[in-house]
Amino acid sequence: MSTPARCVAQLSQLRADRAERIVVDGENILLVRDGDTVRAYAADCPHAGGPLEKGALCNGRIICPWHKGTFDVATGDVLEPPPLVALDRYPVMVTGNDVMVTPEKLPQPLRNASDNSPHFVVIGAGAAGAAACAALRECGFTGRLTLVGEEPHAPYDRTALSKFVPSGEMTPGDVPPLLAPDWLARHDVERIVAKLARLDVPQRTIHFETGGELTYDTALLASGSVPKLPAISGRELGGVYVLRTLDDAATLVDALGEDAQNAQVVILGSSFIGLETASSLRKRGSQVTVISPEKISFARQFGERAGTMFRELHERNGVVFHLEANVTSLEGEEGNVHEVMLESGEHVAADLVLLGTGVAPATGFVEGLPLQKDGGVIVNAGMQAAPHLYAAGDIAVFPLHENQEPVRIEHWRVAQQHARIAAENMCGARHRYVGVPYFWTYHFGKRFEYLGHASEWDDLVIDGELDRQAFVALYVKDEKVVAVLACEREAQTARLIDAMGNGLNGLSRADALKIVLSD
Known part of the structure; x- marks a missing residue:
């Protein structure tokens, strides 16, 4: 029996600049008015469940407040990650002034393979790899598609590993996948779990460490990063960890065990x-010390004033800092780390040491392609690195702005933006990266958002209270906003990221302030 339509709203009462959430028969539905047309979509972002009505509705785009995922108002299709699939749609019609909705989802189109040729391979099963597979099928690619990755797990949300797993708020097994568990199979994506020995770029051939090879017509290289390991004595001791993969997170949690509250954890970097x-472990009750050669954390990204705010927030919550400090060695007893020795002669007790000393591009297996000194892969604005090869994510050195040096940005969402552009161009488009870089970081229950990318600025304009973590900070260069740092201003940052992406000549300070002060 079909589900009858319900009268859920009056057209005259729906605003064109703001979506509205309704609940019909237990279904959370978003009503979006576009002139005299109304569309009905799932009200929560498919990425992490962000309430879409609390974001922004502007320029034909629905923007999630939490992580700035963006959807087309007319279709519900993904325009910007981190969501990788379109919004579910519901039948809706307008009769006179009555808005009628049927609370039964319309089926999503199933896009899969109809031929074995051409063969596209995605190398790297992380954020960019998952985004590329989704975008390739979305763009209508019906050839053979293979996803190659070293980790045994299906692509997952790596951002949870440092934010929520060490605190116990999320178990390693609860880290959410980036695509539904059966998505790869339903869309005919082959999955190979293996470590690469060589990628022969000129021959378009992948060689696996276990033997065997795989040839392709076109590939996307999205191999991500590997942790940098500092050259210090004692690094090989038990109790010294890195945090990059889901297995790393599980190992760290197991090492803390049931006595996490009494653990003395030292974080290098x-x-x-x-x-x-550090924030996550303090929530668990561990004693945390951070040792870093930097004078002010995050000063390079956010400036000294904001960097100081982050340090003071951590200190108020019990984190101990040793800044402008260098580690000379890790000392152990019975094969396990016991203390950290500083250049100053200080000894810092440690039951566990976490190496947070940065990452490097995972490109050591690439042959026949020039790499930068750090292993980065130079791409053009369409994310192409060589004939029949594209690159995305942490490894990609790409032109963010015209007439400026290309950059390499290690942001999770940027990797997914790259992947979408690459996938579209692999399918014959000629699109350029014109997105706004975005990431979010989480400390003691506070979500900080960063929009844009500022290597330098000549003014910092702050609305709100920086020290209370309720603010918008505009980083201004030549009267243009080049970046934004914000906390507890999610609706405003949704509008700001849209304005930053739509302004051909950049977003002016004056226009940015209009958005910031609009609520």
């Missing part, structure tokens, strides 16, 4: 991974 993990 004040990177985002390091300080997010």
